[in-house]
Amino acid sequence: MTPLYRLAAALLVATGTLAAPAPAPAAPAATPAACTPAWGSYGPGNWPPACWRPFEATSPFNTPIPANPRLMAQSSAIVGRVLGDISARDYVGHLTADPAGHGGEPTYYAQPGDPVFRVDCVExxxxxxxxxxxxxxxxxxxxxxxxxxxxxxxxxxxxxxxxTGWSYDMWQVRGTGLPAPGGTLQISFGGRSRIVGDCAGVPADGTNCEPPGGGVGHGTAAHFAGLAGRVRAEELVAGRIDHALNIVIDCDNGTAVYPARGKGRPCANPLNAPPMGALLQLDMTRAEIDALPVQEWKKVFLRAMAEYGMYFGDTGSRNLFSIEIESGNQYTAFGQADPWLKYGKDNWEPYTEGGVTSYVAKLYGRTGDPNPQLDWMAVVWSNLRVLDPCVAARTC
Structure with missing residues (x-):
């Protein structure tokens, strides 16, 4: 995916140290009051539950798409290009669960007493x-x-x-392990964003509090926070993704639209390529998705694509149409069971290489479906559309 160093030109210098920890901020407004375990207590064996969402309810990532949304003028042409040469290999990239837990990007929740490291951005x-x-x-x-x-x-x-309510996103963390407590952790690039409270999700570089509710930070080429749209294992197990997806496409048209603040790798031919930050939606009703003769885990993703949509947040997917997910090593690092591996074994296709069996989620695949002869993704993608940026901004 696009290296985070592509965001560097948009950032300002910020040095110093963090203030002494304050009482934990209240949970995001997007999180139901009865959602347990509670925000502030997350850690090994006490992971954020399926009902928890980062950022506020007003975040573009947490806001359902309204009925009859305005389309981008070249919606059909962009869809044709995305499903053509830009994502030529597969329409939806391999989501993988493997014994090493390396199938996604890890998230860790700091608690009192955890060691503190000084970040050194070396690029x-x-x-x-x-x-x-x-x-x-x-x-x-x-x-x-x-x-x-x-x-x-x-x-x-x-x-x-x-x-403190801050989320830190780091790219190319260096070394063979964390340094001694109090030491320096070198990374190639990084940034932070608010995850709760005022300006949740926006950068800490003096920019204004846009978009409302957060989700914008420094985790991707679009300047989305790392947690914005990232699918968690707990959500899949519960059978509902209650937010927009963050997708990776191979290249963009060299421009960015709301809520993106940055661009990624431009396509060699930008004609009808999507702009960074584009909001894609599956124009199907809940009943239409429920009636599809496919495995239930696929419908979990499709419902999120229809209700909340998919924000184009990064490039460099090697001609895949990929969905950002968390990883298994954020659990196994603490000696805990990897829920991704169990979910993969229960739902996805096994793939063995070098004596190691991983499990691959082929959203476009037919193995395991009640009617494996049906090219159901052709039906689904015929209902894909690109929305006008005013829909995400709630100005139309």
Whole structure:
């Protein structure tokens, strides 16, 4: 996916240290009051439940799409291009659950007593919003792909400080493990965003509080927060994704629309390519999705695509149409069972390579469906459309 260093030009320098932890901010307004365990207590074995959502109810990621939304003028042409050469290999990329837990991007929830590390952004002169800040990180935390991942890999790491309400997104976390407590953690790029309260999800670089409710930060090329639209295992197990999806497409048209603040990798031919931040929606009713002769886990994704839509948040998917998810190593790092692996075994297709069996979620696949001869994704994608940015901004 697009390296986070592409965001550097839009950021300002911010150095210093964090203030002493304050009482934990209230849970996001998007979270039901009865949702337990409660915000502030998340940690190993006490993971955020399916009913929890980051950011406020007014975030574009948490706002259902209204009836009869306005379409982008070139909606049909963009859909044709996305499902053509831009995503030529597969319409929906492989969501993978593997024994090592490396199938997504990990999120960790800091608690009192966790060690604190000074962040050192080593690229572009350290001109990033978290360069020099002190960030609490659980000692067992490991980045995307684990500590053995190649240095050139994404090695994403998201840390949520529940005491302050800040979420930290880091790209290319360096080293073979966290340094000693109080040491320096080197990364190639990073930023932070509010996850609860006023300006939730917006950068800490002096920009205004737009969009309402949050979801914008420094986690992707679009400047979306890492948690914005990221699917969690708890949601899949519960059978409902109560927010928009964050999708990765191979390239964009070189422009960005609301709520994106940044651009990714441009297509060699930008004609009818989607702008970064584009909101795609599956124009199907709940009843139409429920009636599809496909496995139930596929309908969980489709319902979210229809109710909340999909925001184009990053590029570099190698011609796949990919959905951002969390990873298994955020659980196994603490010696806990990986819910992604169990969900994969129960629902997805096994794939064995080098003696290791992983489980692949092929949303476009037919194996396991009641009618494997039906090209049901052709029916689904015929109802895909691109909405005008005013829909996300709630100005039309």
């Amino acid at each position: 572009y002169g350290g001109n990033f919003t978290i360069d020099g800040l002190l960030v609490p990180i659980p000692a067992q935390a490991a980045p995307e792909g684990g500590w053995s991942a190649p240095a050139t890999a994404d090695r994403h790491l998201t840390v949520v400080d529940q005491a």
